[in-house]
Amino acid sequence: MSDMMQAGFDYGALPVELAVKSRAAAERIKLRLKRTVEDIIEIGRHVYQKGWVAANDGNISVRLDSERLLCTPTGVSKGMMSPDDLIIVDMKGNKIAGKKQRTSEIMMHLTVYNMRPDIRAVVHAHPRHAIALSFETATFVPGDLEGQLHLKEVPVVAAGPLQVEQIAAGLRNHLVVLLRGHGAYARGQTLWEALHWITALEESAHIAWLRAALPGRE
Ligand SMILES: [Zn+2]
Numbered sequence: 001m002s003d004m005m006q007a008g009f010d011y012g013a014l015p016v017e018l019a020v021k022s023r024a025a026a027e028r029i030k031l032r033l034k035r036t037v038e039d040i041i042e043i044g045r046h047v048y049q050k051g052w053v054a055a056n057d058g059n060i061s062v063r064l065d066s067e068r069l070l071c072t073p074t075g076v077s078k079g080m081m082s083p084d085d086l087i088i089v090d091m092k093g094n095k096i097a098g099k100k101q102r103t104s105e106i107m108m109h110l111t112v113y114n115m116r117p118d119i120r121a122v123v124h125a126h127p128r129h130a131i132a133l134s135f136e137t138a139t140f141v142p143g144d145l146e147g148q149l150h151l152k153e154v155p156v157v158a159a160g161p162l163q164v165e166q167i168a169a170g171l172r173n174h175l176v177v178l179l180r181g182h183g184a185y186a187r188g189q190t191l192w193e194a195l196h197w198i199t200a201l202e203e204s205a206h207i208a209w210l211r212a213a214l215p216g217r218e
Pocket residue numbers: 057058124125126182183
């Protein structure tokens with residue numbers, strides 16, 4: 001069984017020029033896909049274990065190339081994914097490989113990717129301290145020095161018909177954006193970088209929460 005089959009994809013579903021340009025090129029693509037599949041599963045496990053995605057919450061995507069994304073499907077716990085669960089979509093959101101259904105949230109991811117070609121990964125999760133603070137502000141400004149250094153400020157978008165465009169616009173100039181009362185969207189050059197910004201946001205939000213709870217604070 002090939003790596004590709006182990007990864008749960010029908011390689012024959014991909015465009016011929018990509019699949020069979022040369023045997024060596026095909027092997028490199030397969031190996032890179034296998035590693036990307038492993039990364040996305042590991043990121044899902046991490047956000048689940050941190051308590052940032054309950055039930056089947058959250059979604060993760062990463063560019064495979066200029067025309068394709070590897071992404072998590074709808075209806076699957078991100079903490080217990082197997083390669084078989086993942087899907088590949090084109091840059092219009094059409095599924096081109098995989099067995100599961102795509103998430104409607106993939107359109108948000110695509111809006112981000114189409115806006116900034118240098119963004120290569122998007123991670124969406126529900127970090128609870130950041131969500132709690134999102135009810136109270138239009139912009140979360142970390143008080144801790146690490147948060148100030150890395151995140152600077154985090155826009156908070158209100159849920160509504162413009163949320164997709166507003167989240168994407170926020171990610172143009174910020175590493176992570178909050179959707180009020182819902183969760184965080186982070187972007188990166190890699191999946192791991194996008195995860196880092198979710199981690200940094202939740203750390204700063206947790207510190208802000210603890211600080212506000214100190215005796216004598218209003
Ligand atoms: Zn969500």
